[in-house]
Amino acid sequence: xxxxxxxxxxxxxxxxxxxxxxxxxxxxxxxxxxxxxxxxxxxxxxxxxxxxxxxxxxxxxxxxxxxxxxxxxxxxxxxxxxxxxxxxxxxxxxxxxxxxxxxxxxxxxxxxxxxxxxxxxxxxxxxxxxxxxxxxxxxxxxxxxxxxxxxxxxxxxxxxxxxxxxxxxxxxxxxxxxxxxxxxxxxxxxxxxxxxxxxxxxxxxxxxxxxxxxxxxxxxxxxxxxxxxxxxxxxxxxxxxxxxxxxxxxxxxxxxxxxxxxxxxxxxxxxxxxxxxxxxxxxxxxxxxxxxxxxxxxxxxxxxxxxxxxxxxxxxxxxxxxxxxxxxxxxx
Amino acid sequence: xxxxxxxxxxxxxxxxxxxxxxxxxxxxxxxxxxxxxxxxxxxxxxxxxxxxxxxxxxxxxxxxxxxxxxxxxxxxxxxxxxxxxxxxxxxxxxxxxxxxxxxxxxxxxxxxxxxxxxxxxxxxxxxxxxxxxxxxxxxxxxxxxxxxxxxxxxxxxxxxxxxxxxxxxxxxxxxxxxxxxxxxxxxxxxxxxxxxxxxxxxxxxxxxxxxxxxxxxxxxxxxxxxxxxxxxxxxxxxxxxxxxxxxxxxxxxxxxxxxxxxxxxxxxxxxxxxxxxxxxxxxxxxxxxxxxxxxxxxxxxxxxxxxxxxxxxxxxxxxxxxxxxxxxxxxx
Numbered sequence: 001x002x003x004x005x006x007x008x009x010x011x012x013x014x015x016x017x018x019x020x021x022x023x024x025x026x027x028x029x030x031x032x033x034x035x036x037x038x039x040x041x042x043x044x045x046x047x048x049x050x051x052x053x054x055x056x057x058x059x060x061x062x063x064x065x066x067x068x069x070x071x072x073x074x075x076x077x078x079x080x081x082x083x084x085x086x087x088x089x090x091x092x093x094x095x096x097x098x099x100x101x102x103x104x105x106x107x108x109x110x111x112x113x114x115x116x117x118x119x120x121x122x123x124x125x126x127x128x129x130x131x132x133x134x135x136x137x138x139x140x141x142x143x144x145x146x147x148x149x150x151x152x153x154x155x156x157x158x159x160x161x162x163x164x165x166x167x168x169x170x171x172x173x174x175x176x177x178x179x180x181x182x183x184x185x186x187x188x189x190x191x192x193x194x195x196x197x198x199x200x201x202x203x204x205x206x207x208x209x210x211x212x213x214x215x216x217x218x219x220x221x222x223x224x225x226x227x228x229x230x231x232x233x234x235x236x237x238x239x240x241x242x243x244x245x246x247x248x249x250x251x252x253x254x255x256x257x258x259x260x261x262x263x264x265x266x267x268x269x270x271x272x273x274x275x276x277x278x279x280x281x282x283x284x285x286x287x288x289x290x291x292x293x294x295x296x297x298x299x300x301x302x303x304x305x306x307x308x309x310x311x312x313x314x315x316x317x318x319x320x321x322x323x324x325x326x327x328x329x330x331x332x
Numbered sequence: 333x334x335x336x337x338x339x340x341x342x343x344x345x346x347x348x349x350x351x352x353x354x355x356x357x358x359x360x361x362x363x364x365x366x367x368x369x370x371x372x373x374x375x376x377x378x379x380x381x382x383x384x385x386x387x388x389x390x391x392x393x394x395x396x397x398x399x400x401x402x403x404x405x406x407x408x409x410x411x412x413x414x415x416x417x418x419x420x421x422x423x424x425x426x427x428x429x430x431x432x433x434x435x436x437x438x439x440x441x442x443x444x445x446x447x448x449x450x451x452x453x454x455x456x457x458x459x460x461x462x463x464x465x466x467x468x469x470x471x472x473x474x475x476x477x478x479x480x481x482x483x484x485x486x487x488x489x490x491x492x493x494x495x496x497x498x499x500x501x502x503x504x505x506x507x508x509x510x511x512x513x514x515x516x517x518x519x520x521x522x523x524x525x526x527x528x529x530x531x532x533x534x535x536x537x538x539x540x541x542x543x544x545x546x547x548x549x550x551x552x553x554x555x556x557x558x559x560x561x562x563x564x565x566x567x568x569x570x571x572x573x574x575x576x577x578x579x580x581x582x583x584x585x586x587x588x589x590x591x592x593x594x595x596x597x598x599x600x601x602x603x604x605x606x607x608x609x610x611x612x613x614x615x616x617x618x619x620x621x622x623x624x625x626x627x628x629x630x631x632x633x634x635x636x637x638x639x640x641x642x643x644x645x646x647x648x649x650x651x652x653x654x655x656x657x658x659x660x661x662x663x664x
Binding site for chain 2: 091158200315
């Protein structure tokens with residue numbers, strides 16, 4: 001019998017279609033087309049990107065030249081533009097504003113062929129520090145209400161270039177999904193006087209059924225009502241609403257679990273395209289007792305059909321308990 | 333300058349990325365792989381599907397044999413099952429229930445190679461009547477709260493079989509997107525004392541910028557804040573919350589505009605995969621002054637990247653005004 005499950009944060013029901021139950025080898029993954037030839041993100045091509053915003057580099061090296069291991073540049077083709085005013089305006093019954101914002105690329109390594117999970121722990125820590133530092137810098141701009149940090153890996157997941165990179169988009173509005181999480185988490189908090197994410201962390205540690213990795217600071221779990229097969233969340237154990245408040249020890253800890261879970265996903269699913277997205281509180285808040293930052297990882301394994309777009313009603317062919325089992329048991 | 337636009341119903345902001353402005357020929361559409369050989373939906377293969385629920389057929393022909401022009405059968409691999417009780421239950425902090433529901437296939441024609449928009453008007457009318465009649469029948473089952481009717485055309489849009497068909501799914505819950513539309517439309521109504529969809533119809537008829545087709549009963553428009561390029565809506569001009577209340581004249585009228593807009597989309601975009609979904613009010617209501625049924629058509633032209641999934645924040649490379657222009661001007 002298929003099962004309907006409700007996401008406890010935003011209240012979305014999903015169908016876990018166990019009878020169509022899919023094991024990792026049942027998914028057909030399109031082979032990755034690696035960019036060949038010229039790549040503007042490789043070491044030695046620094047003049048092919050806009051001038052760098054920040055880079056972690058050897059002391060003796062110069063700006064916009066080799067010698068870096070993480071490098072942040074403005075996107076050459078930004079979806080939002082940094083200059084200008086919002087000019088909110090009506091158009092009859094409709095609302096519009098100028099597409100003002102920031103769009104940056106975090107180049108994770110000078111090496112074209114090194115996946116993020118193949119890097120040393122120290123390098124992954126630096127990528128996380130760069131995420132944090134860019135948010136802290138961009139927060140000063142009062143036009144921005146939210147900063148999205150995400151990674152598209154593989155053409156199937158929307159990446160245009162195969163060189164490992166993440167992206168940052170600062171927006172003058174709070175994205176819809178974040179608003180839904182805030183609304184849902186707030187209403188849970190008003191009823192229970194507890195953070196829904198803290199409750200999830202507690203229940204998942206207790207039952208262990210969907211738990212994949214646990215260390216001092218983080219848990220990695222399959223959520224109870226995942227939209228996609230092998231959808232995976234990383235949650236800090238201690239309540240914190242803002243990613244950018246992360247402390248040194250936590251960065252070390254997060255780098256380890258991020259590397260480990262991405263390695264496991266890569267192994268179990270045989271090199272799938274994937275996305276991850278950092279979900280954090282909107283920029284201007286005094287600290288939210290009901291929201292809890294986390295990272296969502298989504299391997300791209302299924303085609304999403306029309307009615308899923310149109311209705312927000314998802315069918316997932318792999319139960320999270322099964323997915324967790326595969327991800328726990330894979331040999332490292 | 334890119335533009336941020338807000339959907340007046342559910343409040344979602346989208347980026348209209350005019351600088352990346354894409355014309356129809358800029359989209360690369362994967363060639364369609366047509367099923368060859370055996371097809372269970374073709375005339376003569378009636379015993380390969382579960383027994384038919386209803387069919388419009390020649391009087392002399394027998395059930396589950398050729399002679400039909402529209403035929404409805406249960407899905408052989410349903411995502412929800414018709415038998416059983418819901419058994420809502422908790423699992424710690426989580427909620428679940430049995431996947432009880434209906435999942436039916438509406439085979440639109442016995443001819444494997446005839447697209448819905450290549451059928452005669454009369455045949456399309458019959459498909460619409462079948463949609464309506466199945467809803468009216470399934471409504472009697474008190475376990476169901478919502479009935480989704482949709483079509484996936486082409487593998488890129490999630491269709492598993494190329495024989496023209498639509499699907500019906502009756503669910504024991506109201507899908508999330510429908511709930512959002514209801515909530516947004518209600519709050520507009522409370523403020524303005526007018527239906528937001530009626531206001532959209534009026535403004536689009538006035539400005540004509542995004543209007544593609546208008547007849548006595550329906551308008552076909554590009555919405556002001558579309559998530560996808562060439563996203564297209566069909567709205568009845570007169571307020572009505574339930575699709576299944578459609579009258580004879582309106583069925584004739586709807587068949588005509590549906591055929592015409594799908595023909596135009598097919599021509600302008602060169603045979604794209606697409607989905608359409610009928611958005612209607614939940615089953616048990618006494619008539620909603622604030623909700624207005626409509627059809628959303630989504631050609632599948634762009635890959636949706638991770639951050640769009642994760643955030644509900646869409647980037648659309650074609651403005652609806654441009655898309656409307658192409659769809660108005662294409663020669664028939």
